[in-house]
Amino acid sequence: YEENMVIEFDKMKKLCWETIEQLDHRNLNDLFDFPTSENITEWIFENLKDKIPLHSVKFFEGTNKYCEITSD
Template identity: 50%
Template sequence: MRLCREFYFEAAHYIPHYKGKCEQLHGHTYKLEIVIEGGVKKDGMVIDFAKMKEIVESAVIEKLDHQALNELFENPTAEHILEWISVQLNGKLPLASLRLWEGQGKWVEILI
């Protein structure tokens, strides 16, 4: 069975050496969709949504929310940010996929 939880964070960045608007400092509302996969346990859940929230907020959201991402990443593209998120959550949740939305209509996804 799969289940998904969404998380949101606000952050600013610029893309170094990019020719266009994104070379200037700007911000986004990011949406992170985390899909986990597993069997239903005796308690009737794959995972407690509250436990999932606790893990994701401490491993990811608290580190990225309201940050200047260029201070954390050399080249803070959505792809690099999602790769980092994947590493942070590896082994902490039974991940099936991760999707990071950079505003509306633009996303990157990792299938695990």
């Protein structure tokens, strides 16, 4: 991707779902030593950062509970 370019929403959605599908219906204890919201959020961020321009990833665990990872 080029810096400061807007990405097509459909492409972004596809890449996000491909990442999330790796976790869906899986035992997270088999994927992470400690499957905390923070570790899952960081994993999602790391898996997407080279595919789409990211500023942050926010992982919700309920209505008002979430973890957010931002780029440097």
